[in-house]
Amino acid sequence: MTLPSPPFLSAILLAEEESRAAVDRRSLRGAGIRHVRVVTSGCEVARFLAENIPNLEEVIVCPPRMADMDAKQFAVLIRSHPLLPHVPLVALTANSAGTEELLEAGFNAVLQRPFNTSELLKALQEAARRCRKAHAALAAWLRTQDRLPDHSRFDELLEACTPVDHGTLTAREACRRGMLLLRERKWNEALPLLQKAAVDIDTCGDACTALAALYKARGDQAKYAQSLRDSLRGYVDIQAWGKAGQVAACLARELPGENHPLLTELERAARQGKVFVAQELMEMLLPEHAENTPGVSLDAILDALNRGLAALPPERAADARETLELALLQNGSLTLAHALNSASESASVSAEPSASSGSSAGMSAYPEATLSSLTAASSAGAASGSPPISQNSAHDDAEEAPEDNSADTATDSPDEEKRVISTLPPTAPPPLKPSRLPYPLGEIVTVIRGTLRLYKASK
Numbered sequence: 001m002t003l004p005s006p007p008f009l010s011a012i013l014l015a016e017e018e019s020r021a022a023v024d025r026r027s028l029r030g031a032g033i034r035h036v037r038v039v040t041s042g043c044e045v046a047r048f049l050a051e052n053i054p055n056l057e058e059v060i061v062c063p064p065r066m067a068d069m070d071a072k073q074f075a076v077l078i079r080s081h082p083l084l085p086h087v088p089l090v091a092l093t094a095n096s097a098g099t100e101e102l103l104e105a106g107f108n109a110v111l112q113r114p115f116n117t118s119e120l121l122k123a124l125q126e127a128a129r130r131c132r133k134a135h136a137a138l139a140a141w142l143r144t145q146d147r148l149p150d151h152s153r154f155d156e157l158l159e160a161c162t163p164v165d166h167g168t169l170t171a172r173e174a175c176r177r178g179m180l181l182l183r184e185r186k187w188n189e190a191l192p193l194l195q196k197a198a199v200d201i202d203t204c205g206d207a208c209t210a211l212a213a214l215y216k217a218r219g220d221q222a223k224y225a226q227s228l229r230d231s232l233r234g235y236v237d238i239q240a241w242g243k244a245g246q247v248a249a250c251l252a253r254e255l256p257g258e259n260h261p262l263l264t265e266l267e268r269a270a271r272q273g274k275v276f277v278a279q280e281l282m283e284m285l286l287p288e289h290a291e292n293t294p295g296v297s298l299d300a301i302l303d304a305l306n307r308g309l310a311a312l313p314p315e316r317a318a319d320a321r322e323t324l325e326l327a328l329l330q331n332g333s334l335t336l337a338h339a340l341n342s343a344s345e346s347a348s349v350s351a352e353p354s355a356s357s358g359s360s361a362g363m364s365a366y367p368e369a370t371l372s373s374l375t376a377a378s379s380a381g382a383a384s385g386s387p388p389i390s391q392n393s394a395h396d397d398a399e400e401a402p403e404d405n406s407a408d409t410a411t412d413s414p415d416e417e418k419r420v421i422s423t424l425p426p427t428a429p430p431p432l433k434p435s436r437l438p439y440p441l442g443e444i445v446t447v448i449r450g451t452l453r454l455y456k457a458s459k
Helices: 018-030 042-051 071-079 099-105 117-142 152-161 171-183 187-197 204-218 221-237 241-254 261-271 275-284 298-309 314-330 334-351 368-383 391-400 405-409 414-422 441-458
Strands: 010-014 035-039 058-062 089-093 109-112
Touching (some): 010 018, 042 071, 042 152, 089 099, 089 117, 204 241, 261 275, 261 298, 275 314
Parallel strands (some): 089 109
């Protein structure tokens, strides 16, 4: 008896192992199909079909299991692509219990083992008939479209089914895959991917946030809190201030007894000399933003900053403080700038009494004869109704007056004394010490310090 010709010219035979495909390959060739290709990966076949949209000349024969998925997963994956509804799929099964389930998943025909050649041909013809109808419907639908259909669902399913090689994944790709697995509640598969992404500076914040959600779902509160802290640090390092504020608010709610997390980050930024990172953190901690940072006072902000700057060398800490003050002024944060200025001035006065402050320590640096002459001139000017002499003018007189001025001052008239004192030059500020930072950053810092000095003098 002559068998009818098969409806397909070639076939892709899937198998769990290539050695188990010998019997099925022989059956397909006995039915008249001369080109049979054996593949063990369903993902490989799906990716090939998506890149090379096939015609109706090749059939896919699928056993219950493959190396990376089962028959039902494979059918759902293929049918999720909008351009693959016509691909002929034939399932091989050991019993008829799951036949309806396989047909609903997307198979065109289901063939139960053991089968003969006529049963195989009948299943192939049924698959070809259904595929022709699907192909006609696809062509009619495509004529109504003005652009290619979206196949993102197919890409997501294919990615979820593809085995992951952790060694070749980038940190960003590992973070993305880990988040997808986290949405599917596959904790054990997502954990190594997120841990790989957490060590990279660009993905640390997002990966640690996902790890915090994972540990919270598992009930591990200690790792949950630590992952939130690492997430905040990661967002601060890449200056993602919006996300950093959200994580900090979450940490403040979850751990109300601890120090505010942004204060910890402010101290760390100051210790590392990151002036503009410290500026952003100080502005986020302002008392005006009490709804975001409850219970944080201006003194607590300055204390955290000073603890961090104390770890720097003195000259570098002074440069950082002046640069930070000027940056706050330029940004309109006058409250913080004035508080920082007051703190730095009080520290400098207590450490080095200024010669122009009028204190006894500053006056003692001048010769006793000069001081007595200035005192006499001041008292004579006061007796004649002239305005009092400022302390800075007294210091200038001390520098310009000759040594024998103390003997002549008492005999001069008050008007002459007033004229001499008024013509003395003002006190010149000491020159700025050059910054130790390399060029051109050192010159920029010196200009900033000079501008800051002018601002202080104008107040």
